[in-house]
Amino acid sequence: xxxxxxxxxxxxxxxxxxxxxxxxxxxxxxxxxxxxxxxxxxxxxxxxxxxxxxxxxxxxxxxxxxxxxxxxxxxxxxxxxxxxxxxxxxxxxxxxxxxxxxxxxxxxxxxxxxxxxxxxxxxxxxxxxxxxxxxxxxxxxxxxxxxxxxxxxxxxxxxxxxxxxxxxxxxxxxxxxxxxxxxxxxxxxxxxxxxxxxxxxxxxxxxxxxxxxxxxxxxxxxxxxxxxxxxxxxxxxxxxxxxxxxxxxxxxxxxxxxxxxxxxxxxxxxxxxxxxxxxxxxxxxxxxxxxxxxxxxxxxxxxxxxxxxxxxxxxxxxxxxxxxxxxxxxxxxxxxxxxxxxxxxxxxxxxxxxxxxxx
Amino acid sequence: xxxxxxxxxxxxxxxxxxxxxxxxxxxxxxxxxxxxxxxxxxxxxxxxxxxxxxxxxxxxxxxxxxxxxxxxxxxxxxxxxxxxxxxxxxxxxxxxxxxxxxxxxxxxxxxxxxxxxxxxxxxxxxxxxxxxxxxxxxxxxxxxxxxxxxxxxxxxxxxxxxxxxxxxxxxxxxxxxxxxxxxxxxxxxxxxxxxxxxxxxxxxxxxxxxxxxxxxxxxxxxxxxxxxxxxxxxxxxxxxxxxxxxxxxxxxxxxxxxxxxxxxxxxxxxxxxxxxxxxxxxxx
Amino acid sequence: xxxxxxxxxxxxxxxxxxxxxxxxxxxxxxxxxxxxxxxxxxxxxxxxxxxxxxxxxxxxxxxxxxxxxxxxxxxxxxxxxxxxxxxxxxxxxxxxxxxxxxxxxxxxxxxxxxxxxxxxxxxxxxxxxxxxxxxxxxxxxxxxxxxxxxxxxxxxxxxxxxxxxxxxxxxxxxxxxxxxxxxxxxxxxxxxxxxxxxxxxxxxxxxxxxxxxxxxxxxxxxxxxxxxxxxxxxxxxxxxxxxxxxxxxxxxxxxxxxxxxxxxxxxxxxxxxxxxxx
Numbered sequence: 001x002x003x004x005x006x007x008x009x010x011x012x013x014x015x016x017x018x019x020x021x022x023x024x025x026x027x028x029x030x031x032x033x034x035x036x037x038x039x040x041x042x043x044x045x046x047x048x049x050x051x052x053x054x055x056x057x058x059x060x061x062x063x064x065x066x067x068x069x070x071x072x073x074x075x076x077x078x079x080x081x082x083x084x085x086x087x088x089x090x091x092x093x094x095x096x097x098x099x100x101x102x103x104x105x106x107x108x109x110x111x112x113x114x115x116x117x118x119x120x121x122x123x124x125x126x127x128x129x130x131x132x133x134x135x136x137x138x139x140x141x142x143x144x145x146x147x148x149x150x151x152x153x154x155x156x157x158x159x160x161x162x163x164x165x166x167x168x169x170x171x172x173x174x175x176x177x178x179x180x181x182x183x184x185x186x187x188x189x190x191x192x193x194x195x196x197x198x199x200x201x202x203x204x205x206x207x208x209x210x211x212x213x214x215x216x217x218x219x220x221x222x223x224x225x226x227x228x229x230x231x232x233x234x235x236x237x238x239x240x241x242x243x244x245x246x247x248x249x250x251x252x253x254x255x256x257x258x259x260x261x262x263x264x265x266x267x268x269x270x271x272x273x274x275x276x277x278x279x280x281x282x283x284x285x286x287x288x289x290x291x292x293x294x295x296x297x298x299x300x301x302x303x304x305x306x307x308x309x310x311x312x313x314x315x316x317x318x319x320x321x322x323x324x325x326x327x328x329x330x331x332x333x334x335x336x337x338x339x340x341x342x343x344x345x346x347x348x349x350x351x352x353x354x355x356x357x358x359x
Numbered sequence: 360x361x362x363x364x365x366x367x368x369x370x371x372x373x374x375x376x377x378x379x380x381x382x383x384x385x386x387x388x389x390x391x392x393x394x395x396x397x398x399x400x401x402x403x404x405x406x407x408x409x410x411x412x413x414x415x416x417x418x419x420x421x422x423x424x425x426x427x428x429x430x431x432x433x434x435x436x437x438x439x440x441x442x443x444x445x446x447x448x449x450x451x452x453x454x455x456x457x458x459x460x461x462x463x464x465x466x467x468x469x470x471x472x473x474x475x476x477x478x479x480x481x482x483x484x485x486x487x488x489x490x491x492x493x494x495x496x497x498x499x500x501x502x503x504x505x506x507x508x509x510x511x512x513x514x515x516x517x518x519x520x521x522x523x524x525x526x527x528x529x530x531x532x533x534x535x536x537x538x539x540x541x542x543x544x545x546x547x548x549x550x551x552x553x554x555x556x557x558x559x560x561x562x563x564x565x566x567x568x569x570x571x572x573x574x575x576x577x578x579x580x581x582x583x584x585x586x587x588x589x590x591x592x593x594x595x596x597x598x599x600x601x602x603x604x605x606x607x608x609x610x611x612x613x614x615x616x617x618x619x620x621x622x623x624x625x626x627x628x629x630x631x632x633x634x635x636x637x638x639x640x641x642x643x
Numbered sequence: 644x645x646x647x648x649x650x651x652x653x654x655x656x657x658x659x660x661x662x663x664x665x666x667x668x669x670x671x672x673x674x675x676x677x678x679x680x681x682x683x684x685x686x687x688x689x690x691x692x693x694x695x696x697x698x699x700x701x702x703x704x705x706x707x708x709x710x711x712x713x714x715x716x717x718x719x720x721x722x723x724x725x726x727x728x729x730x731x732x733x734x735x736x737x738x739x740x741x742x743x744x745x746x747x748x749x750x751x752x753x754x755x756x757x758x759x760x761x762x763x764x765x766x767x768x769x770x771x772x773x774x775x776x777x778x779x780x781x782x783x784x785x786x787x788x789x790x791x792x793x794x795x796x797x798x799x800x801x802x803x804x805x806x807x808x809x810x811x812x813x814x815x816x817x818x819x820x821x822x823x824x825x826x827x828x829x830x831x832x833x834x835x836x837x838x839x840x841x842x843x844x845x846x847x848x849x850x851x852x853x854x855x856x857x858x859x860x861x862x863x864x865x866x867x868x869x870x871x872x873x874x875x876x877x878x879x880x881x882x883x884x885x886x887x888x889x890x891x892x893x894x895x896x897x898x899x900x901x902x903x904x905x906x907x908x909x910x911x912x913x914x915x916x917x918x919x920x921x
Contacts, residue, residue, distance in 0.1 A: 051651040071538045078539040084532035088554040098540035383726040386719050391741050394756045440665045447658040462666055468898045470852025472872040473891045477673035480680050485884055487676050512669050544653035573749025575855035593751040600755045612752040619747035623740045
């Protein structure tokens with residue numbers, strides 16, 4: 001079932017939580033809402049669920065306007081950040097809850113209910129825990145109970161609020177892969193909220209990056225990474241070197257503009273300087289798979305950061321105090337908040353030029 | 360209660376411990392234990408037979424019946440109100456919420472005598488509604504309805520006061536989950552809310568009941584002390600005492616004291632269950 | 644349609660309706676009657692009633708005994724809380740449960756029991772009167788009853804604060820060379836003051852209106868041992884509704900002023916604490 005949000009606005013007291021959201025989620029898609037805390041992503045998710053009601057705008061499911069419909073009538077599965085399991089009910093009864101509260105005629109008979117709950121517990125690999133109470137489960141198991149409970153009512157749409165937020169790192173990674181597999185099997189339209197870009201990249205078909213109640217960019221992980229729509233997206237997706245500079249028409253076709261170049265550390269190379277000028281290496285830290293090197297160019301306020309992969313570093317080790325020339329394999333240019341045209345193959349030259357024209 | 364690490368810096372030296380402990384225990388013995396023992400001592404000072412005869416007295420039995428009747432009306436009414444008020448205050452934000460909260464606390468600041476007085480001013484012989492009541496031959500003051508009203512006024516905060524902080528702390532995620540799973544208001548209340556607040560609710564009802572049965576000042580103002588008709592147990596105790604039937608007065612009082620002891624015991628039990636329930640929800 | 648006024652959870656209209664109807668009927672309507680009755684009194688008449696010598700004496704007894712009882716509990720309330728939280732002794736759980744006895748015991752029962760104990764022929768009264776102290780049927784008796792009634796307020800407001808007191812502050816004081824008494828006096832007690840004062844205010848407000856436990860032991864002599872709530876009932880017995888209402892307003896003003904002072908105090912301490920943290 002597809003979801004269309006148009007011009008959604010939501011104010012909470014005097015703050016604007018959502019400032020005009022337009023978003024279409026295709027049927028069967030797995031979409032991530034990614035952003036820092038307070039960006040409105042959870043409010044947006046709850047608006048889709050019918051747990052919050054927007055001040056303006058429309059929510060449509062498969063073209064049908066559901067804006068005025070409460071959560072009870074929307075038929076969405078919702079997995080809460082802290083699971084919201086019913087502590088006084090067993091795992092079995094938690095999963096069966098949505099079936100038991102149906103109207104008399106739509107309520108499944110006993111045998112069917114048991115079969116159905118059994119299947120779901122099988123799906124989330126918790127069959128042998130049916131008689132336990134939530135307090136007797138680990139975090140990852142509770143998460144799966146919450147998921148089975150949401151799926152029991154056969155929702156058209158599955159919504160997950162920070163689904164892995166409360167888990168430790170290893171369980172998190174396992175559960176992430178498991179959830180992706182599950183989605184590939186059942187193909188229900190799903191939206192999840194996260195502040196972790198790695199999680200969004202690994203799980204989602206598309207990612208909507210949010211900031212201050214707006215969607216900054218929607219796209220695949222590749223699009224976001226290689227063609228970010230704004231400096232915010234660029235900064236949010238990981239560590240990045242920022243260089244404010246003027247550039248010249250001979251490289252880019254754009255002349256004398258105040259621009260900012262964003263270069264990812266792993267797109268930056270430090271090459272030993274041939275002449276007696278360049279950036280001086282300040283620190284070298286071995287991170288295992290990569291080596292993190294910081295070098296300060298006298299014209300810059302902050303050191304440049306490069307990540308060399310291990311093989312490359314071992315072939316050409318660099319030590320503190322060495323003078324190097326930075327060169328970028330890839331960079332993104334912005335004028336204000338506007339991205340500039342692709343600079344093509346000569347990106348390394350642009351960086352050198354940028355450094356030369358630093359003010 | 361969590362076990363405290365027996366750090367030396369936290370332990371008072373014996374020359375401080377011993378006097379403080381003795382002083383505290385002496386105070387408890389004088390002001391709490393002695394009166395409690397005295398109630399039963401005086402009740403049985405003329406033997407078990409006299410005690411039983413005092414309770415079997417026609418007026419005493421009428422007073423017990425009336426007290427139970429009043430509690431049977433006031434406690435359920437205040438329980439329903441308490442649940443509604445706690446739901447309203449903890450689950451919705453609306454203008455006037457703060458005012459509502461202070462109104463709920465009001466009876467704690469009002470003397471029981473004044474609680475009785477306000478109903479006399481409304482329904483009494485010279486009251487606001489006196490002409491209407493006389494015309495329709497309805498009696499509220501010096502009759503059972505007045506006693507019920509005054510009792511409800513004095514005891515209505517107890518359930519709400521107990522539930523509001525509890526429901527505030529529990530949050531509403533489980534209720535939201537129930538709604539997204541298709542539960543209606545009634546199913547959500549029975550299957551999710553009630554089990555969640557059960558022990559706190561029991562606690563509030565116990566306190567409300569104890570106060571409803573024992574209320575004296577407010578009831579005394581509106582009752583008129585008509586023997587066999589508008590005398591509740593505490594009022595009956597007063598009448599017997601003032602008529603120098605001390606032992607009979609203490610016999611009835613001992614029933615009320617037993618109720619108080621049962622209330623304290625239930626309170627400990629419920630407090631223990633509540634702590635255990637919260638521990639189960641947040642395992643270490 | 645503006646959907647904002649919808650709530651995610653059901654029951655807003657129902658519970659709002661129940662609360663408004665209930666509070667309107669039980670609280671607001673009777674309070675309106677109180678206002679109506681007092682408005683029917685002229686200012687001069689009102690002033691004459693509330694400043695009559697017998698009324699003034701009743702306030703003196705009520706406020707004086709309530710304050711005195713509060714002061715006694717100001718010492719023993721925190722002491723009991725300290726002993727219950729910090730010391731382990733047999734019967735601790737029993738004593739802890741017993742603290743709430745004055746809440747649970749009907750006031751009339753407390754009243755006749757204290758009277759029987761402190762009367763001249765009672766076990767305590769006999770001993771005290773042998774030393775020349777007459778308690779029952781004097782303001783002293785009223786104070787004893789109010790000590791009983793208001794004790795739980797002080798213990799129960801200090802107890803949770805003590806339970807959540809971080810031990811490291813005391814340990815720090817000890818490592819800085821402070822003796823145990825110095826630590827208690829200069830480190831522990833200052834952190835308890837807000838709780839002690841709020842317990843005192845609650846106890847005082849309750850004691851002002853207390854009736855059942857007091858009237859038996861008070862003796863109820865006008866000008867000497869008559870409390871304000873009793874004066875109200877005395878006026879009601881003579882069908883002097885206006886007079887009763889006037890005294891009731893003064894008593895209400897006393898309780899509300901106490902609780903208002905408490906709220907202001909809490910606001911003040913919260914401000915000071917957060918300003919200190921910033």
